[in-house]
Amino acid sequence: MARLLALCLAVAALLPGAARAEDGYDLWLRYAPLEGEALERLEEFNPQIAVDLYNREDNPTLEAAVRELGFGLHSLLGEPARSRPGGHGRILIDCGSHPTGGEQYFVTTDRQGIRIGGPSHISCLYGAYALLRELSLGADPRTINLTSAPAMPLRMLNHWDNPDGHVERGYAGRSIFDWWNLPDRLDQRMIDYARANASIGINAVVVNNVNAQAYMLEPRYIAKLKRLADAWRPYGIRVFLSARFSAPRDIGGLPTADPLDPAVRAWWRAKADEIYAAIPDFGGFLVKANSEGQPGPQDYGRSHADGANVLAEALGNRGTVIWRAFVYSEHNDVDRAMQAFDEFVPLDGQFAPNVIVQVKNGPIDFQPREPFHPMFGAMPNTRLMLEAQITKEYLGQGTHLAYLAPMWEEVLHADTGRGGTVAQIVQPVGMAGVANTGSDRNWTGSDFDQANWYAFGRLAWDPSLTSEQIAREWAAQTFSRAPEFVEAVVPMMLGSRQAVVDYMTPLGLAHQMATGHHYGPGPWVCDLARPEWNPCYYARADRQGIGFDRTASGSNALAQYAPPVAAGLAADPDYLLWFHHVGWDQAMPSGRSLWAELVGRYDTGVAAVDAMADTWAAQQRHVDPQRFRAVAENLVIQQAEARWWRDASLAWWQSINGLPLPEGTRPPQHELDYYRSLAFPEAPGQ
Amino acid sequence: MARLLALCLAVAALLPGAARAEDGYDLWLRYAPLEGEALERLEEFNPQIAVDLYNREDNPTLEAAVRELGFGLHSLLGEPARSRPGGHGRILIDCGSHPTGGEQYFVTTDRQGIRIGGPSHISCLYGAYALLRELSLGADPRTINLTSAPAMPLRMLNHWDNPDGHVERGYAGRSIFDWWNLPDRLDQRMIDYARANASIGINAVVVNNVNAQAYMLEPRYIAKLKRLADAWRPYGIRVFLSARFSAPRDIGGLPTADPLDPAVRAWWRAKADEIYAAIPDFGGFLVKANSEGQPGPQDYGRSHADGANVLAEALGNRGTVIWRAFVYSEHNDVDRAMQAFDEFVPLDGQFAPNVIVQVKNGPIDFQPREPFHPMFGAMPNTRLMLEAQITKEYLGQGTHLAYLAPMWEEVLHADTGRGGTVAQIVQPVGMAGVANTGSDRNWTGSDFDQANWYAFGRLAWDPSLTSEQIAREWAAQTFSRAPEFVEAVVPMMLGSRQAVVDYMTPLGLAHQMATGHHYGPGPWVCDLARPEWNPCYYARADRQGIGFDRTASGSNALAQYAPPVAAGLAADPDYLLWFHHVGWDQAMPSGRSLWAELVGRYDTGVAAVDAMADTWAAQQRHVDPQRFRAVAENLVIQQAEARWWRDASLAWWQSINGLPLPEGTRPPQHELDYYRSLAFPEAPGQ
Structure with missing residues (x-):
């Protein structure tokens, strides 16, 4: 009996049953x-x-x-x-x-x-x-x-969720929407989702992917949508649907979806009536048309305004058409960054009053850093709405810690030179954020990605809130009110997006991600069917230099901005390679060559992630074990992947410029061929 | 102030935050x-x-x-x-x-x-x-x-989970395995999964789909598997991998996967060594070969034994090859129900000692009711293991309440006439169940499907337990110990699988489900590329009668059973149309014609579901609100779908036999064309 020992039944960390843990x-x-x-x-x-x-x-x-x-x-x-x-x-x-x-x-x-x-x-x-x-x-x-009072009337989430449960650019598991079992079965998660949204002022939800399935306009889906609308109405949330422009042909039995065809107009009208009979406060349609293979009015020689207006007519004063400006054509050699402006600005004033044009924050596609989209301010007679991406397609997806409020703040506070800041331009209309929710227990795949959902809602309610204010209130509510915790974690959050910029695409580089899934580096990719899908299109690296000349000697995308703004952007070091092709040996303000500066930025990014991991490791006493470990494990992934980004990028740039690394710089861990050989066919979110 | 009223802050049903609710x-x-x-x-x-x-x-x-x-x-x-x-x-x-x-x-x-x-x-x-x-x-x-003491050494789950998170025949959301973030991130769910398995005695898990990706044998996946193995080892669980037979060619750089090729043998040996270096107690490989398009030894003119034995040699005394007997060939006109027997029984005695042949409970494919597989007892010199399906591919998928223990009990207790019952045949080896787990909060998509996971484990530990004993202990632990609850719910569970048989495929009918996703009725389907994919192949309905003649005058599948057993099966009314083509007007023991009997069975099934819904509705006081509502909502779906199955089936049989419905019978709600027009492209699990 001397060798008997009663073990202490401490709970907390040891407890089985996540239901009782902080998950x-x-x-x-x-x-x-x-x-x-x-x-x-x-x-x-x-x-x-x-x-x-x-x-x-x-x-x-x-x-x-x-x-x-x-x-x-x-x-x-x-x-x-x-x-x-x-x-x-x-x-x-x-x-x-x-x-x-x-x-x-x-x-x-x-x-x-x-x-x-x-x-x-x-x-x-x-x-x-x-x-x-x-x-x-x-x-x-x-x-x-x-x-x-909310600054903007529409504070909206766009879900890129497919009815089969797959989430395009989703990194948090499956869709939260259980379309298959609706309308009969309603998950508790749908109520808690509405609570979360209401708590930060979100009042509109587009429930399905902009790459839409026409059958979601069929009666069996209207019944499903009605159940969601009924469940969310008490929380002030109106539902919207992404509509496939060719629906009159796909499911309506018509030979065409030409917006000027009377039968097509009648079909949309009848469809709208059918929806409103079920959902009297239905918000309206979001449409991705003539973009990346989606059908649209240009298939019939009609303009975006023609297309938007026929849906707007169908909705009447009951709802709104939100028409995306994210377009670029496979038959257009013009700089991709310029195409949306070229296509939409001439249509200013032609859209019906209940049409909103939804414009991404930057002219390419949700890169870690882009200058603001030149359409903001350029269409004074059109209702423009800002589209931001909460899900981190290009900023480390489900694992990297990147607090996005500083990025959105940057865009919202940008002065368009044409009637105010981006925030002032969109305030009469609203903001949409591409949601980062999924079936993962923590909703967003990682605990810190909850902060981006939270920050999006808070900023849409009040764009004058600072990223820091939002981070402070989020961190205290979500993890711990302990001042030592907040004082350590908030600065970590505030610097995290810049870290991603630095280790992925520093100095104004963009779209260097691998093909399709956008997971990891792929700067060497140059053989895709459309030029603007290739990372090499954006970096334009050669033996002499790197960067996309968007000045008058190049594409002149700068001219799409108001002149004083253009001058400021052209001189902004954060956008150096976005607007200029720069020689590798050109001297930077730091005194270093561009090449040395670029290498330094990658290293800064890697070091920042290491510092984040250290910061987090010191918070163990403030955070419950399950979430502490989950965040720590993500940071391990981020540390490895930041190095991967840096090393693969440097190996590639060296293969082009033939330059040695600045003295004292750690060489890439592997040869370039190794990085090029990596393949991840099952990467999520594609 | 007179119009002020303090509301009572009752919690329970009203409480937000599912974390605190019973979910x-x-x-x-x-x-x-x-x-x-x-x-x-x-x-x-x-x-x-x-x-x-x-x-x-x-x-x-x-x-x-x-x-x-x-x-x-x-x-x-x-x-x-x-x-x-x-x-x-x-x-x-x-x-x-x-x-x-x-x-x-x-x-x-x-x-x-x-x-x-x-x-x-x-x-x-x-x-x-x-x-x-x-x-x-x-x-x-x-x-x-x-x-x-456990009756069987191997009590195993087979997960048909793909590395991208999709679960083949999964109706509970996404895979529980987060391969993408392993090995760095380990979900709490992986620990709770191990706890659940250990609590019912499951000691082996095949983590990936039998339709396997070769890349899961690559080093980066071995590292992921190692993290799972380490997490589960304390709970007595050994990990197994489904291996793609062509892996030596797919990822090994070899020109062939011929099992008799020395380089192929060396490759498998090296691969096994690599796995054991990481996971010393690795269980072994599960292989689906030359089945439904999967590669296998027959691609090289070798036998299943040749194929299994080369993997067995690679594992040596460290592990086991589990080789599936689920085969049928597109070039074989013989009754599909007979092909596995024909192919495997002649190989008896040729498999290495560390090979197990895994045989489905019945000779077709997890139908609501099948006679036991004739291979049981027919291969005395081969280690046979039973494969059951816990996920309800053919029994109502994620919504219908169907407690499967009576089905498994039926098979386990079947006397093979060749050395004992099925349970006695497989007891020296084990049982595998195709898992029904997913990322849904309740693990299995519906609360009652948890009972099937539970029952599978309990039966594998002790096949002498009755379905009723298992249902009683499950219901009391899972919902309520109240005697009134247990006495009401256990009989409901015990009768639920027969209800499915009755409203889907009564009297020995089989495989009348719609194509591909197997959701809903599709008895009219007769145009698929392979005859044995068509429901019409199984029902063989014509103007005169219905059923598959498997007697000596037909395929003579009956002859694959031991003679006295065959006689019993031939006379069993539950297998009437499985073994016989029967005239519509043939008199049944009930005195009714076959047609009237068939109609009566469908109606019995529908009525049974209605009774289940009533039974459940009376349990509200015993069950927490969230789960009470979830089960009730599923039963609403099941009531509608049972009617759909009955109505669509009757409309189709009437279109063939031209017979009126027996007097007093409710006609189908819609015309046949309506049922044929229904399409569900996004049905889950495919």
């Missing part, structure tokens, strides 16, 4: 119990929720607000989740009942307690989330005073 | 708090876990047993999950340390408490799960006495 599912809505003074203040306030029920019984939006407050307050107080016997700190929910009265909210405090108000029910839900956010961050309930 | 993730390992006398007995026993630590510190299997007991006992006692101050009811874990000493366990009680023992560490883990199961079911800890 990321709760996102920023964890409402972790308060401690110290913040807890004492809330306990002293002793909240009790009350609803002004006059004429608004059973309103599901108010019910959602009450539920969230009840759940959140209990959780912040560290209480078991059951009714409180009447506290004295009343939280009164008292909103107007105009369904379209506006979305602003106020949360005020007086002697009677806290009052959440606004013109419509959704105001109260937004106000409830704002109150919970502030309390989560430690605000004093006795002095709370919040008032806010 | 099915915990499977049968919920350890729901005991109540009443069972709780009092366990409280009085006051358990304290002790480990005999002599010479076995840090053994991860014993650690897993301690963790599970600690977690489970706390949970059963309804205590917060933290250490107990020393109780007096000692649970002593005291197992031998022979890694291959055997898997049997005993759990005994004496004055000193409970003792969990056995020859090896895994004995104690199995014993811990057995103890927790018994306590969960309300057993008295003072009189507990369990002893059990």
Whole structure:
């Protein structure tokens, strides 16, 4: 018996059963119990929720607000989740009942307690989330005073989710939408998705891929969509569908999809009527037309405006057509960066009032860094909306830690020289973000990618928020309020996107990713069917230099910008190789040659990732074991892949320029042939 | 203020945050708090876990047993999950340390408490799960006495999971295996998967689809597999790989994969050595060869034995080749049901000792009901293993409630007439089940499909358990111990598979499913490239009658069975149309014509599903809201689809036999053309 030992049954790290662990599912809505003074203040306030029920019984939006407050307050107080016997700190929910009265909210405090108000029910839900956010961050309930209105009417997610469950450019598992079992089966995840969106002010969702299947316009899918619309309506979310332009032919039995054909117009009208009969607040259609093989009005010799307007006519004053400006043609030799501008700007003023043209942040395609798209400001008579990509197709996909708010902030704050910043141009319309959600338990594939969903919503609500403010509130709600944690992790987040730029495509390089899946480096690729699919098209590296001359001596894409803006861009070192072909030995402001500068940037990127890993390793005491390990394991991947990017890129540039590495520089780990031989047929998201 | 009303913040159903709800993730390992006398007995026993630590510190299997007991006992006692101050009811874990000493366990009680023992560490883990199961079911800890040994050495799951995350015949979302991020990232799910398997005695896992990618034998995948093997080893699970037979040519750079080629033999040997260097207890290879387009030894004029033996030679005494007998040839006019027997039985005695031939339960392909495969008993000098399908490819896929244990029990208890029952034939070897797991939160797509995973493991451990015993223990652990619940739900489960048989393919019909995805009825399909892919091949319906004549006047498949068994099968009404072509007006034992009998069976199936829905609706008070609703919604789908199967089938048979429906029979809801027009291009699992 001397050799018996009772083992301590410590739990936490050792516990089986992820349901009880922190697995990321709760996102920023964890409402972790308060401690110290913040807890004492809330306990002293002793909240009790009350609803002004006059004429608004059973309103599901108010019910959602009450539920969230009840759940959140209990959780912040560290209480078991059951009714409180009447506290004295009343939280009164008292909103107007105009369904379209506006979305602003106020949360005020007086002697009677806290009052959440606004013109419509959704105001109260937004106000409830704002109150919970502030309390989560430690605000004093006795002095709370919040008032806010969204800057933009449309704060939208675009899901590139296919009905078979595959997510194009998805790195978080399968689609969250279980189309197959809808409408009969509705996952709890659909409610929690709506809660997450409402908590950050997102109010519109395009549920399917812009590369759309026509059959999603068929009755059996309308029934499915209706179930989602009904589930999300209390959370202020309107549903939109991506529509395939050739649907009248694909599923309508018509011989054509020509937008000027009366039968086609009638078909779209009838289809819209059918949808509105099921979903009275249906948002409208998103269309990718004549782009990357999708059908469109140009198939019939019609313009984008012709195409958009026929759908707009079908929707009437009930909804909106969102028409993507992401076009480039296989029969157009002009610099790809210029084609959307060339094609759309002449159409300014021709789009119906309920058409929005959706423009990506930059003129190529969601690269780690692009200058803002020259269309912003160039179409004063057209409603333009910004399209950002939350999913990190080109920024490390599901594993690399890259906080994207600084990238979006950069674009939103860019002065177009034509009537304001990008934010000011799009504010009357809205912002769309290509979602990064999936069936992974933590929603976004990695814990830190939740920050990008969060930041997108917060910026669409208020583009004047800084990346740092958003990072601080996200990190504190999601992981830990400990000041040491926040002070360490927020700077790490803020620098993370620049790290990606540096180790992937520094100094204005773009689109050096491998073909198709865009996973890993492929700067040597130069044999694809269309020139603008090739990395070599973008880098234009030769024995003498590297970079795409977009000045007057080259494609002159610079001329698409307002002149003073163009001058600024031309001189911006971050866009050096975006706009210029530069000799390898040209001297940089640093005094180093371009080649040495470029090598230095790759090394800076790699070093930044190493520093991020160190920063994270020091946070173990602040973070639950499961998420701590998950983030740490991702950083191991990112460290390896940053080196891979650097080494493969350097090996390739050396094969072209024949230059030695600057003294003291670590040579690539492998020969170029090794990097060229790597193949990943199963890479996700394609 | 008079119109103010404080809303009650009831939680449970209203609670946001599925993490706190019952979402099915915990499977049968919920350890729901005991109540009443069972709780009092366990409280009085006051358990304290002790480990005999002599010479076995840090053994991860014993650690897993301690963790599970600690977690489970706390949970059963309804205590917060933290250490107990020393109780007096000692649970002593005291197992031998022979890694291959055997898997049997005993759990005994004496004055000193409970003792969990056995020859090896895994004995104690199995014993811990057995103890927790018994306590969960309300057993008295003072009189507990369990002893059990597995009937079969190999209790295996076959995952038809592709490395890109798609699961062939998967209806529960994406693959649970995150190959892309392995080896660096290991999901918590991989640990909980191992716990679930260990709790039911599963000890072997083939991680990838039998339609295999050769690149999974490459070094980067061996590293990934090693991480899984390391994570699962404490839970007694050995990993196996599906190997593509042409791998020496596909990835090995050889010009051939001819098994008799010395370079091919050397390649497999080197590959096996490479795997064993990483995974010393690697289980071996599963191979689908010369079947449905897969490469195999016959491509080189060699036999299945030649092919299997070269891989067996490569593994040597370290591992096992499992060679599938699921073959049928596009160049063979013989009844498909006979081809595997014809091809394999002559090879009896030619397979190396470390080769197992894996035989599906029936001679076609996992139909709702098939007679047992005639190969069982017919190869006395070959190690035969049973292959069952847990995923419900042909039994309602992800939505229909069909408890499969009665089907497996039927097969296991079938007397082959050649040396025993199927269970006795395969007991020296093992059972494999095609897994039904996926990334859905509840693992299996529907809550009741968890029962099939559970039942498979329990039957492989002990084929003498009855379907009812297994259903009782599963239902009580998974949902509710309330006697009223168990008494209602267990009979519902037991009858559910027969309901599927009745509304899909009654009276011995088979393979009437739609093409490819096998979702829904397609009895009219008769134009596919290979005759045996067509439903019409199996039903052979004509103006006069229906059914496949497999007697001496037909294919004589009956002759593949031992004579007395053949006589029994020929007379079994459940296999009527499997073995006979029967006139529509032939009188049945019921007195009705075959046609009336057939119609009656479809109606019986539909009525059974309606009764299941009623049974479930009455259980609301016993089941948490989220799972109650999920099951109820699936039953709505099943009710509709059972009618669809019945109506479409009847409409089709009527179009052939021209007969009216028996008096009082409800006509199909739609015309035949409607059913034929239905298309589901995005149906899952294909």
